[in-house]
Amino acid sequence: MNRKYTVILLKEIIEKAYAKINIGLKIISKRPDGYHDLETIFQQIDLCDTIKLSIRKSNDIVIKSDNKNIPLDENNICHKAALLFRAASGLDFGLTIHIQKEIPTGAGLGGGSSNAAAVLLGLEKLMAYKLPEKRLNRIARDLGADVPFFLVGGTAYAEGIGDKIKTVRPFPDFFAVLVYPNIEISSAWAYKNFNFNLTKTKKIIKLSRIIQNRICFSDLKDYVENDFEKIVFAKYPELLKIKELLYRKGAFLAMMSGSGSTIFGLFTGSEKAEAARKYFSEKYKCFLTQPKK
Template sequence: MNSLEIKSYAKINLFLDIVGKREDGYHNILTIFQMISFHDNIKISIKNGKGIKVITSNKNIPDDDRNLAYKAALYFLIETKIYKGIEIRIKKNIPTGGGLGGGSSNASATLLGLNKLFKKPLDIKRLKEISEKIGSDCPFFLVGGTVLAEEKGNKFKEFLPTPKLYILVFYPGFEVKTEYAYKNFLNHLTKKNIDVSLIINAIKGKRDIEIGKYLYNAFEDGYFKEHKDIYQLFNILKNGKCLGGGVAGSGSCIYTIYRKKGDLLEDFNYLKNYGDVWIARTVSSSEYLKTFNLLEDELCRLLK
Protein backbone atom coordinates (compact mmCIF):
# COMPACT_ATOMS: atom_id res chain seq x y z
CA MET A 1 0.00 0.00 0.00
CA ASN A 2 1.55 3.27 -1.17
CA SER A 3 -1.27 5.69 -0.33
CA LEU A 4 -4.05 6.10 2.18
CA GLU A 5 -7.14 8.31 2.29
CA ILE A 6 -8.44 9.26 5.73
CA LYS A 7 -10.91 11.57 7.42
CA SER A 8 -9.54 14.20 9.79
CA TYR A 9 -12.38 14.91 12.23
CA ALA A 10 -13.23 18.10 14.13
CA LYS A 11 -13.98 18.39 17.85
CA ILE A 12 -16.13 20.39 20.21
CA ASN A 13 -15.69 20.80 23.96
CA LEU A 14 -18.69 19.66 25.98
CA PHE A 15 -16.99 21.16 29.02
CA LEU A 16 -14.09 23.64 29.17
CA ASP A 17 -12.90 25.30 32.35
CA ILE A 18 -9.74 27.35 32.84
CA VAL A 19 -8.03 26.09 35.98
CA GLY A 20 -5.06 28.49 36.09
CA LYS A 21 -2.01 29.83 34.32
CA ARG A 22 1.15 27.75 34.04
CA GLU A 23 4.76 28.83 34.47
CA ASP A 24 5.39 28.11 30.78
CA GLY A 25 2.77 30.70 29.78
CA TYR A 26 0.07 28.19 28.86
CA HIS A 27 -3.08 27.55 30.89
CA ASN A 28 -4.19 24.46 32.73
CA ILE A 29 -7.67 23.42 31.69
CA LEU A 30 -10.25 20.80 32.56
CA THR A 31 -12.17 19.74 29.48
CA ILE A 32 -14.32 17.09 27.86
CA PHE A 33 -13.35 16.71 24.23
CA GLN A 34 -15.90 15.29 21.80
CA MET A 35 -14.99 14.18 18.30
CA ILE A 36 -17.60 14.96 15.64
CA SER A 37 -18.09 13.74 12.09
CA PHE A 38 -17.41 17.10 10.37
CA HIS A 39 -14.03 16.52 8.74
CA ASP A 40 -11.23 17.39 6.36
CA ASN A 41 -10.05 14.78 3.85
CA ILE A 42 -6.39 13.76 3.74
CA LYS A 43 -4.54 11.61 1.24
CA ILE A 44 -1.07 10.47 2.26
CA SER A 45 1.20 8.98 -0.42
CA ILE A 46 4.66 7.46 -0.33
CA LYS A 47 6.81 8.93 -3.11
CA ASN A 48 10.20 8.19 -4.60
CA GLY A 49 13.04 10.20 -3.15
CA LYS A 50 12.99 12.10 0.12
CA GLY A 51 11.25 15.09 1.61
CA ILE A 52 7.75 16.15 2.61
CA LYS A 53 5.27 17.93 0.38
CA VAL A 54 1.97 19.32 1.69
CA ILE A 55 -0.77 20.50 -0.67
CA THR A 56 -3.91 22.10 0.78
CA SER A 57 -7.12 23.29 -0.85
CA ASN A 58 -6.99 26.45 1.30
CA LYS A 59 -4.29 28.74 -0.07
CA ASN A 60 -4.24 30.72 3.19
CA ILE A 61 -2.85 27.71 5.05
CA PRO A 62 0.95 27.31 4.90
CA ASP A 63 2.34 24.25 3.14
CA ASP A 64 5.79 24.36 4.73
CA ASP A 65 7.04 23.42 8.21
CA ARG A 66 4.51 25.82 9.77
CA ASN A 67 1.79 23.36 8.77
CA LEU A 68 1.02 20.95 11.60
CA ALA A 69 0.58 17.97 9.27
CA TYR A 70 4.05 18.72 7.86
CA LYS A 71 5.45 18.79 11.41
CA ALA A 72 3.75 15.48 12.20
CA ALA A 73 5.28 13.83 9.13
CA LEU A 74 8.71 15.23 9.95
CA TYR A 75 8.59 13.97 13.55
CA PHE A 76 7.40 10.56 12.35
CA LEU A 77 10.20 10.16 9.79
CA ILE A 78 12.85 11.26 12.28
CA GLU A 79 11.53 8.95 15.01
CA THR A 80 11.24 5.90 12.76
CA LYS A 81 14.37 6.65 10.67
CA ILE A 82 12.31 6.02 7.55
CA TYR A 83 13.81 7.83 4.58
CA LYS A 84 10.99 8.12 2.08
CA GLY A 85 9.25 10.91 0.23
CA ILE A 86 5.85 11.82 1.67
CA GLU A 87 3.05 13.77 -0.03
CA ILE A 88 0.10 14.99 2.04
CA ARG A 89 -2.95 16.37 0.26
CA ILE A 90 -5.50 18.08 2.52
CA LYS A 91 -8.97 19.07 1.36
CA LYS A 92 -9.98 21.62 3.99
CA ASN A 93 -13.57 21.85 5.20
CA ILE A 94 -12.94 22.71 8.86
CA PRO A 95 -12.52 26.50 9.14
CA THR A 96 -9.34 27.87 10.69
CA GLY A 97 -9.75 29.84 13.90
CA GLY A 98 -13.12 28.25 14.60
CA GLY A 99 -12.22 26.35 17.77
CA LEU A 100 -12.76 22.98 16.08
CA GLY A 101 -9.13 21.83 16.16
CA GLY A 102 -8.69 21.41 12.41
CA GLY A 103 -4.92 21.86 12.32
CA SER A 104 -4.34 19.58 15.30
CA SER A 105 -6.64 16.98 13.79
CA ASN A 106 -4.70 17.09 10.50
CA ALA A 107 -1.46 16.52 12.41
CA SER A 108 -2.69 13.55 14.42
CA ALA A 109 -4.49 11.97 11.46
CA THR A 110 -1.21 12.27 9.54
CA LEU A 111 0.67 10.52 12.36
CA LEU A 112 -1.88 7.71 12.47
CA GLY A 113 -2.01 7.43 8.70
CA LEU A 114 1.76 7.21 8.32
CA ASN A 115 1.91 4.67 11.12
CA LYS A 116 -0.62 2.51 9.26
CA LEU A 117 1.10 2.95 5.89
CA PHE A 118 4.43 1.81 7.34
CA LYS A 119 2.84 -1.12 9.24
CA LYS A 120 2.70 0.43 12.73
CA PRO A 121 6.34 0.95 13.72
CA LEU A 122 5.21 3.13 16.68
CA ASP A 123 2.83 2.19 19.46
CA ILE A 124 0.04 4.50 20.63
CA LYS A 125 2.02 5.72 23.63
CA ARG A 126 4.94 6.89 21.49
CA LEU A 127 2.55 8.52 19.01
CA LYS A 128 1.04 10.47 21.88
CA GLU A 129 4.48 11.64 23.03
CA ILE A 130 5.18 12.91 19.52
CA SER A 131 1.78 14.57 19.22
CA GLU A 132 2.38 16.56 22.42
CA LYS A 133 5.33 18.27 20.71
CA ILE A 134 3.01 19.52 17.97
CA GLY A 135 0.02 20.92 19.86
CA SER A 136 -2.01 20.66 23.04
CA ASP A 137 -5.09 19.27 21.26
CA CYS A 138 -3.15 16.77 19.16
CA PRO A 139 -3.15 13.90 21.69
CA PHE A 140 -6.96 13.89 21.71
CA PHE A 141 -7.09 13.50 17.95
CA LEU A 142 -5.10 10.28 18.26
CA VAL A 143 -7.92 8.64 20.21
CA GLY A 144 -11.18 10.42 19.32
CA GLY A 145 -14.44 9.70 21.09
CA THR A 146 -15.23 11.44 24.36
CA VAL A 147 -12.32 12.23 26.68
CA LEU A 148 -11.96 13.99 30.02
CA ALA A 149 -8.59 15.75 29.91
CA GLU A 150 -6.57 18.16 32.04
CA GLU A 151 -3.32 20.18 32.18
CA LYS A 152 -3.00 21.70 28.66
CA GLY A 153 -5.58 19.22 27.39
CA ASN A 154 -2.83 16.69 26.76
CA LYS A 155 -3.28 14.55 29.90
CA PHE A 156 -6.17 12.10 29.77
CA LYS A 157 -8.09 11.48 32.99
CA GLU A 158 -10.88 9.23 31.71
CA PHE A 159 -12.29 7.82 28.49
CA LEU A 160 -16.05 8.35 28.61
CA PRO A 161 -18.80 6.59 26.65
CA THR A 162 -19.73 8.60 23.56
CA PRO A 163 -23.26 10.03 23.65
CA LYS A 164 -25.29 9.53 20.49
CA LEU A 165 -26.05 13.10 19.49
CA TYR A 166 -26.41 15.21 16.37
CA ILE A 167 -24.72 18.59 16.15
CA LEU A 168 -25.07 21.79 14.18
CA VAL A 169 -21.81 23.70 13.76
CA PHE A 170 -22.09 27.34 12.75
CA TYR A 171 -19.17 29.43 11.45
CA PRO A 172 -19.91 33.18 11.60
CA GLY A 173 -17.33 34.13 8.97
CA PHE A 174 -14.44 35.29 11.16
CA GLU A 175 -11.57 33.65 13.01
CA VAL A 176 -10.66 33.84 16.69
CA LYS A 177 -7.01 33.22 17.53
CA THR A 178 -6.51 31.19 20.70
CA GLU A 179 -4.11 33.79 22.09
CA TYR A 180 -6.71 36.52 21.54
CA ALA A 181 -9.38 34.49 23.32
CA TYR A 182 -7.22 33.94 26.40
CA LYS A 183 -6.27 37.61 26.51
CA ASN A 184 -9.70 39.13 25.90
CA PHE A 185 -12.53 36.70 26.60
CA LEU A 186 -11.41 35.64 30.06
CA ASN A 187 -11.50 39.25 31.31
CA HIS A 188 -15.24 38.73 31.64
CA LEU A 189 -14.81 35.50 33.57
CA THR A 190 -16.47 35.44 36.96
CA LYS A 191 -15.44 32.22 38.64
CA LYS A 192 -18.41 29.91 38.71
CA ASN A 193 -18.78 26.88 40.87
CA ILE A 194 -18.91 24.44 37.98
CA ASP A 195 -18.91 20.75 38.85
CA VAL A 196 -17.71 18.66 35.93
CA SER A 197 -19.12 15.52 37.55
CA LEU A 198 -22.64 16.68 36.65
CA ILE A 199 -22.06 16.36 32.91
CA ILE A 200 -19.87 13.26 33.36
CA ASN A 201 -22.69 11.49 35.18
CA ALA A 202 -25.17 12.64 32.52
CA ILE A 203 -22.94 11.20 29.78
CA LYS A 204 -22.47 7.91 31.61
CA GLY A 205 -26.20 7.70 32.34
CA LYS A 206 -27.15 8.51 28.73
CA ARG A 207 -29.28 11.42 29.96
CA ASP A 208 -29.21 13.64 26.88
CA ILE A 209 -31.30 16.47 28.33
CA GLU A 210 -28.90 16.78 31.26
CA ILE A 211 -25.90 16.76 28.92
CA GLY A 212 -27.39 19.79 27.20
CA LYS A 213 -28.08 21.44 30.55
CA TYR A 214 -24.54 21.04 31.89
CA LEU A 215 -22.54 22.11 28.81
CA TYR A 216 -20.00 24.73 29.89
CA ASN A 217 -17.28 26.86 28.30
CA ALA A 218 -15.33 29.48 30.27
CA PHE A 219 -14.74 31.52 27.09
CA GLU A 220 -18.43 31.83 26.35
CA ASP A 221 -19.39 34.94 28.35
CA GLY A 222 -16.50 36.98 26.98
CA TYR A 223 -17.08 35.77 23.43
CA PHE A 224 -20.77 36.64 23.49
CA LYS A 225 -20.16 40.06 25.06
CA GLU A 226 -17.87 40.90 22.16
CA HIS A 227 -20.17 39.36 19.53
CA LYS A 228 -23.67 40.32 20.60
CA ASP A 229 -25.17 39.44 17.19
CA ILE A 230 -23.97 35.85 17.58
CA TYR A 231 -25.37 35.81 21.11
CA GLN A 232 -28.80 36.84 19.82
CA LEU A 233 -28.64 34.14 17.18
CA PHE A 234 -27.60 31.56 19.77
CA ASN A 235 -30.49 32.48 22.07
CA ILE A 236 -32.98 31.96 19.23
CA LEU A 237 -31.54 28.47 18.70
CA LYS A 238 -31.71 27.64 22.41
CA ASN A 239 -35.43 28.38 22.38
CA GLY A 240 -35.93 25.74 19.68
CA LYS A 241 -35.51 21.96 19.69
CA CYS A 242 -31.84 21.79 20.64
CA LEU A 243 -30.81 20.28 23.97
CA GLY A 244 -28.19 22.98 24.49
CA GLY A 245 -25.09 24.40 22.90
CA GLY A 246 -22.13 26.68 23.28
CA VAL A 247 -18.93 28.06 21.82
CA ALA A 248 -16.57 25.57 20.18
CA GLY A 249 -13.22 25.72 21.96
CA SER A 250 -12.11 29.35 22.18
CA GLY A 251 -14.37 30.33 19.22
CA SER A 252 -15.40 31.46 16.69
CA CYS A 253 -17.78 28.60 15.87
CA ILE A 254 -20.84 27.88 17.96
CA TYR A 255 -22.68 24.57 18.13
CA THR A 256 -26.01 23.13 19.24
CA ILE A 257 -26.78 19.49 20.06
CA TYR A 258 -29.87 17.41 19.30
CA ARG A 259 -31.21 13.98 20.13
CA LYS A 260 -32.47 13.27 16.59
CA LYS A 261 -31.36 14.46 13.17
CA GLY A 262 -34.88 15.55 12.34
CA ASP A 263 -34.86 17.96 15.28
CA LEU A 264 -32.11 20.10 13.78
CA LEU A 265 -33.40 20.67 10.25
CA GLU A 266 -35.37 23.82 11.06
CA ASP A 267 -32.36 25.37 12.81
CA PHE A 268 -30.09 24.31 9.96
CA ASN A 269 -32.23 26.12 7.40
CA TYR A 270 -32.40 29.18 9.65
CA LEU A 271 -28.62 29.37 10.21
CA LYS A 272 -27.86 29.14 6.49
CA ASN A 273 -29.04 32.74 6.23
CA TYR A 274 -26.23 33.97 8.51
CA GLY A 275 -23.13 31.94 7.69
CA ASP A 276 -21.72 28.50 7.00
CA VAL A 277 -23.39 25.67 8.87
CA TRP A 278 -22.74 21.93 8.92
CA ILE A 279 -24.60 18.90 10.24
CA ALA A 280 -22.51 16.42 12.23
CA ARG A 281 -22.81 13.63 14.76
CA THR A 282 -20.65 12.34 17.56
CA VAL A 283 -17.86 9.89 16.69
CA SER A 284 -16.72 7.22 19.16
CA SER A 285 -13.15 6.07 19.72
CA SER A 286 -13.89 2.60 18.36
CA GLU A 287 -15.31 4.02 15.12
CA TYR A 288 -12.34 6.33 14.68
CA LEU A 289 -9.55 3.93 15.59
CA LYS A 290 -10.65 1.05 13.39
CA THR A 291 -9.71 3.22 10.39
CA PHE A 292 -6.10 2.89 11.54
CA ASN A 293 -6.24 -0.77 12.60
CA LEU A 294 -6.06 0.20 16.27
CA LEU A 295 -8.10 -1.29 19.10
CA GLU A 296 -9.86 0.68 21.82
CA ASP A 297 -8.18 -1.58 24.38
CA GLU A 298 -4.84 0.06 23.53
CA LEU A 299 -6.03 3.38 24.98
CA CYS A 300 -5.73 2.21 28.60
CA ARG A 301 -1.96 2.62 28.25
CA LEU A 302 -2.46 6.38 27.83
CA LEU A 303 -4.05 6.79 31.27
CA LYS A 304 -0.92 5.60 33.09
Protein backbone atom coordinates (compact mmCIF):
# COMPACT_ATOMS: atom_id res chain seq x y z
CA MET A 1 0.00 0.00 0.00
CA ASN A 2 1.36 3.41 -0.97
CA ARG A 3 1.47 5.62 2.07
CA LYS A 4 0.20 9.17 2.02
CA TYR A 5 2.43 11.93 3.24
CA THR A 6 0.77 14.83 4.98
CA VAL A 7 1.71 18.15 6.48
CA ILE A 8 1.32 17.71 10.24
CA LEU A 9 0.06 20.92 11.83
CA LEU A 10 0.23 19.64 15.40
CA LYS A 11 3.17 17.88 17.01
CA GLU A 12 1.30 16.54 20.02
CA ILE A 13 -2.15 16.30 21.50
CA ILE A 14 -3.58 15.27 24.88
CA GLU A 15 -6.73 13.19 25.23
CA LYS A 16 -8.66 12.20 28.35
CA ALA A 17 -9.63 8.52 28.50
CA TYR A 18 -12.60 8.15 30.83
CA ALA A 19 -13.56 4.98 32.72
CA LYS A 20 -16.96 3.27 32.70
CA ILE A 21 -19.14 1.27 35.03
CA ASN A 22 -21.72 -1.35 34.05
CA ILE A 23 -25.17 -0.73 35.47
CA GLY A 24 -26.36 -4.31 35.14
CA LEU A 25 -24.68 -6.99 33.05
CA LYS A 26 -26.66 -9.94 31.73
CA ILE A 27 -24.94 -12.77 29.84
CA ILE A 28 -27.49 -14.01 27.30
CA SER A 29 -25.79 -16.91 25.52
CA LYS A 30 -22.52 -18.31 24.24
CA ARG A 31 -21.96 -17.86 20.53
CA PRO A 32 -20.48 -20.39 18.09
CA ASP A 33 -17.39 -18.15 17.73
CA GLY A 34 -16.67 -18.49 21.47
CA TYR A 35 -17.82 -15.00 22.41
CA HIS A 36 -20.86 -14.29 24.57
CA ASP A 37 -23.93 -12.21 23.74
CA LEU A 38 -24.77 -9.85 26.57
CA GLU A 39 -26.88 -6.93 27.62
CA THR A 40 -25.55 -4.05 29.68
CA ILE A 41 -25.80 -0.34 30.32
CA PHE A 42 -22.47 1.45 30.03
CA GLN A 43 -22.07 4.62 32.04
CA GLN A 44 -18.98 6.76 31.49
CA ILE A 45 -17.60 8.39 34.64
CA ASP A 46 -15.16 11.22 35.24
CA LEU A 47 -12.27 9.04 36.48
CA CYS A 48 -9.76 9.15 33.65
CA ASP A 49 -6.32 8.36 32.27
CA THR A 50 -4.41 10.96 30.27
CA ILE A 51 -3.06 10.02 26.84
CA LYS A 52 -0.44 12.22 25.18
CA LEU A 53 0.31 11.57 21.52
CA SER A 54 3.52 13.04 20.11
CA ILE A 55 4.78 12.82 16.54
CA ARG A 56 8.20 11.17 16.11
CA LYS A 57 10.70 11.77 13.32
CA SER A 58 11.07 8.03 12.78
CA ASN A 59 8.01 5.97 11.93
CA ASP A 60 8.13 3.63 14.92
CA ILE A 61 5.46 3.60 17.64
CA VAL A 62 6.72 3.91 21.22
CA ILE A 63 4.70 3.42 24.41
CA LYS A 64 5.72 5.20 27.61
CA SER A 65 4.11 5.14 31.04
CA ASP A 66 4.98 5.51 34.69
CA ASN A 67 2.70 2.55 35.42
CA LYS A 68 4.57 -0.75 35.74
CA ASN A 69 1.43 -2.87 35.33
CA ILE A 70 0.90 -2.25 31.63
CA PRO A 71 2.96 -3.54 28.68
CA LEU A 72 5.15 -1.00 26.90
CA ASP A 73 5.51 -2.96 23.66
CA GLU A 74 3.32 -4.13 20.77
CA ASN A 75 1.11 -5.99 23.25
CA ASN A 76 -0.27 -2.69 24.53
CA ILE A 77 -3.73 -2.02 23.08
CA CYS A 78 -2.74 1.59 22.35
CA HIS A 79 0.12 0.36 20.16
CA LYS A 80 -2.34 -1.84 18.28
CA ALA A 81 -4.76 1.09 17.89
CA ALA A 82 -2.06 3.31 16.39
CA LEU A 83 -1.01 0.59 13.93
CA LEU A 84 -4.59 0.00 12.81
CA PHE A 85 -5.20 3.72 12.35
CA ARG A 86 -2.01 4.09 10.34
CA ALA A 87 -2.93 1.17 8.10
CA ALA A 88 -6.50 2.40 7.58
CA SER A 89 -5.48 5.99 6.82
CA GLY A 90 -2.46 5.17 4.69
CA LEU A 91 -0.58 7.96 6.46
CA ASP A 92 3.10 7.60 7.28
CA PHE A 93 3.98 8.73 10.80
CA GLY A 94 5.78 7.72 13.95
CA LEU A 95 4.25 8.19 17.36
CA THR A 96 5.06 8.30 21.04
CA ILE A 97 2.11 7.40 23.25
CA HIS A 98 2.49 8.44 26.87
CA ILE A 99 -0.10 6.88 29.19
CA GLN A 100 -0.68 8.47 32.59
CA LYS A 101 -2.77 5.91 34.47
CA GLU A 102 -5.40 6.72 37.07
CA ILE A 103 -7.83 3.92 36.19
CA PRO A 104 -6.77 0.66 37.88
CA THR A 105 -5.93 -2.27 35.60
CA GLY A 106 -7.95 -5.48 35.64
CA ALA A 107 -10.68 -3.61 37.49
CA GLY A 108 -13.70 -3.88 35.20
CA LEU A 109 -13.58 -0.15 34.45
CA GLY A 110 -12.54 -0.37 30.80
CA GLY A 111 -9.23 1.44 31.20
CA GLY A 112 -7.41 -0.28 28.35
CA SER A 113 -10.35 0.02 25.97
CA SER A 114 -10.80 3.68 26.84
CA ASN A 115 -7.10 4.30 26.20
CA ALA A 116 -7.37 2.68 22.77
CA ALA A 117 -10.38 4.80 21.84
CA ALA A 118 -8.54 7.92 22.99
CA VAL A 119 -5.64 7.04 20.68
CA LEU A 120 -8.00 6.64 17.70
CA LEU A 121 -9.83 9.90 18.38
CA GLY A 122 -6.60 11.73 19.17
CA LEU A 123 -4.95 10.58 15.95
CA GLU A 124 -7.88 11.88 13.92
CA LYS A 125 -7.19 15.34 15.37
CA LEU A 126 -3.41 15.11 15.35
CA MET A 127 -3.22 13.93 11.75
CA ALA A 128 -6.19 16.04 10.57
CA TYR A 129 -7.58 12.87 9.01
CA LYS A 130 -11.06 11.62 9.85
CA LEU A 131 -11.75 7.97 9.11
CA PRO A 132 -15.20 6.98 7.81
CA GLU A 133 -17.41 6.21 10.81
CA LYS A 134 -17.99 2.57 9.84
CA ARG A 135 -14.24 2.01 9.36
CA LEU A 136 -13.45 3.63 12.71
CA ASN A 137 -16.03 1.50 14.49
CA ARG A 138 -14.73 -1.65 12.81
CA ILE A 139 -11.21 -0.86 14.03
CA ALA A 140 -12.58 -0.22 17.52
CA ARG A 141 -14.42 -3.54 17.57
CA ASP A 142 -11.31 -5.37 16.39
CA LEU A 143 -9.45 -3.90 19.35
CA GLY A 144 -12.04 -4.94 21.94
CA ALA A 145 -15.76 -5.44 22.38
CA ASP A 146 -16.29 -2.30 24.48
CA VAL A 147 -13.93 0.02 22.58
CA PRO A 148 -16.80 1.25 20.32
CA PHE A 149 -18.59 2.57 23.41
CA PHE A 150 -15.63 4.76 24.33
CA LEU A 151 -15.80 6.45 20.94
CA VAL A 152 -19.16 7.93 21.96
CA GLY A 153 -19.16 7.80 25.78
CA GLY A 154 -21.98 9.08 27.96
CA THR A 155 -24.73 6.59 28.73
CA ALA A 156 -25.37 3.73 26.34
CA TYR A 157 -27.32 0.49 26.07
CA ALA A 158 -25.17 -2.32 24.64
CA GLU A 159 -26.03 -5.66 23.09
CA GLY A 160 -24.17 -8.25 21.03
CA ILE A 161 -20.75 -8.82 22.57
CA GLY A 162 -21.00 -5.28 23.93
CA ASP A 163 -20.24 -3.70 20.57
CA LYS A 164 -23.78 -2.82 19.46
CA ILE A 165 -24.18 0.58 21.06
CA LYS A 166 -27.23 2.78 21.40
CA THR A 167 -26.72 6.13 23.11
CA VAL A 168 -29.55 6.84 25.54
CA ARG A 169 -30.78 9.66 27.74
CA PRO A 170 -28.52 10.13 30.79
CA PHE A 171 -29.58 8.90 34.20
CA PRO A 172 -30.42 11.43 36.94
CA ASP A 173 -27.31 12.78 38.65
CA PHE A 174 -25.60 10.52 41.14
CA PHE A 175 -22.32 10.08 42.97
CA ALA A 176 -20.41 6.83 42.49
CA VAL A 177 -17.94 5.47 45.04
CA LEU A 178 -15.55 2.99 43.40
CA VAL A 179 -13.75 0.52 45.64
CA TYR A 180 -10.79 -1.25 44.05
CA PRO A 181 -9.50 -4.10 46.27
CA ASN A 182 -6.16 -4.41 44.43
CA ILE A 183 -7.25 -7.63 42.74
CA GLU A 184 -6.85 -7.98 38.97
CA ILE A 185 -9.46 -10.18 37.33
CA SER A 186 -9.06 -11.33 33.75
CA SER A 187 -12.16 -11.02 31.59
CA ALA A 188 -11.06 -14.18 29.79
CA TRP A 189 -11.07 -16.07 33.12
CA ALA A 190 -14.51 -14.73 34.00
CA TYR A 191 -16.05 -15.78 30.69
CA LYS A 192 -14.33 -19.17 30.74
CA ASN A 193 -15.69 -19.97 34.19
CA PHE A 194 -19.14 -18.47 33.68
CA ASN A 195 -21.99 -20.84 34.53
CA PHE A 196 -25.45 -20.09 33.13
CA ASN A 197 -27.03 -22.28 35.82
CA LEU A 198 -25.93 -19.79 38.48
CA THR A 199 -27.75 -16.81 36.99
CA LYS A 200 -31.40 -17.81 37.41
CA THR A 201 -33.34 -15.00 39.05
CA LYS A 202 -36.91 -13.71 39.24
CA LYS A 203 -35.96 -10.07 39.53
CA ILE A 204 -33.93 -9.43 36.43
CA ILE A 205 -35.67 -7.65 33.58
CA LYS A 206 -34.43 -6.51 30.22
CA LEU A 207 -32.22 -3.51 30.76
CA SER A 208 -33.89 -1.82 27.81
CA ARG A 209 -36.90 -1.23 30.09
CA ILE A 210 -34.75 0.79 32.44
CA ILE A 211 -33.50 3.11 29.74
CA GLN A 212 -37.08 3.55 28.57
CA ASN A 213 -37.74 5.01 32.05
CA ARG A 214 -40.15 2.27 33.07
CA ILE A 215 -38.13 1.64 36.23
CA CYS A 216 -37.35 4.31 38.82
CA PHE A 217 -33.60 4.86 38.93
CA SER A 218 -33.47 4.65 42.72
CA ASP A 219 -35.19 1.24 42.60
CA LEU A 220 -32.49 -0.39 40.48
CA LYS A 221 -31.41 -2.66 43.33
CA ASP A 222 -34.54 -4.76 42.84
CA TYR A 223 -34.14 -5.21 39.11
CA VAL A 224 -30.53 -5.36 37.95
CA GLU A 225 -27.54 -7.53 38.71
CA ASN A 226 -24.18 -8.50 37.29
CA ASP A 227 -24.13 -12.14 36.20
CA PHE A 228 -20.39 -12.36 36.85
CA GLU A 229 -20.79 -11.69 40.56
CA LYS A 230 -21.60 -15.26 41.57
CA ILE A 231 -18.43 -16.81 40.16
CA VAL A 232 -16.20 -13.88 41.11
CA PHE A 233 -17.58 -13.62 44.65
CA ALA A 234 -17.13 -17.36 45.11
CA LYS A 235 -13.41 -16.96 44.45
CA TYR A 236 -13.04 -13.56 46.12
CA PRO A 237 -15.59 -13.38 48.99
CA GLU A 238 -14.03 -10.09 50.11
CA LEU A 239 -15.80 -8.42 47.16
CA LEU A 240 -19.22 -9.50 48.42
CA LYS A 241 -18.41 -7.97 51.80
CA ILE A 242 -17.51 -4.67 50.11
CA LYS A 243 -20.82 -4.71 48.24
CA GLU A 244 -22.78 -5.33 51.43
CA LEU A 245 -20.91 -2.57 53.23
CA LEU A 246 -21.69 -0.08 50.46
CA TYR A 247 -25.38 -0.72 51.00
CA ARG A 248 -24.93 -0.20 54.73
CA LYS A 249 -23.24 3.12 53.99
CA GLY A 250 -26.31 4.32 52.10
CA ALA A 251 -25.82 3.33 48.46
CA PHE A 252 -29.09 2.83 46.56
CA LEU A 253 -27.26 0.43 44.23
CA ALA A 254 -24.05 -1.52 44.78
CA MET A 255 -22.60 -3.81 42.14
CA MET A 256 -19.44 -5.17 40.57
CA SER A 257 -18.41 -3.43 37.36
CA GLY A 258 -17.76 -5.64 34.35
CA SER A 259 -15.90 -8.80 35.29
CA GLY A 260 -14.46 -7.07 38.36
CA SER A 261 -12.82 -6.46 40.61
CA THR A 262 -14.12 -2.94 41.28
CA ILE A 263 -17.28 -2.70 43.35
CA PHE A 264 -19.20 0.55 43.04
CA GLY A 265 -21.95 2.13 45.07
CA LEU A 266 -24.31 4.80 43.74
CA PHE A 267 -25.48 7.58 46.06
CA THR A 268 -27.99 10.38 45.60
CA GLY A 269 -26.08 12.83 47.78
CA SER A 270 -22.45 13.87 48.04
CA GLU A 271 -22.21 13.75 51.85
CA LYS A 272 -22.97 10.04 52.20
CA ALA A 273 -20.83 9.30 49.15
CA GLU A 274 -17.85 11.16 50.61
CA ALA A 275 -18.33 9.43 53.96
CA ALA A 276 -18.31 6.05 52.21
CA ARG A 277 -15.21 6.96 50.20
CA LYS A 278 -13.42 8.01 53.38
CA TYR A 279 -14.42 4.78 55.13
CA PHE A 280 -13.21 2.46 52.39
CA SER A 281 -10.06 4.51 51.72
CA GLU A 282 -8.65 3.29 55.00
CA LYS A 283 -8.13 -0.13 53.43
CA TYR A 284 -8.66 0.14 49.66
CA LYS A 285 -8.00 2.38 46.71
CA CYS A 286 -11.18 4.43 46.31
CA PHE A 287 -12.56 7.05 43.95
CA LEU A 288 -15.52 9.41 44.26
CA THR A 289 -16.81 10.01 40.75
CA GLN A 290 -19.76 11.38 38.82
CA PRO A 291 -21.21 10.44 35.43
CA LYS A 292 -19.93 11.99 32.21
CA LYS A 293 -22.74 13.16 29.96
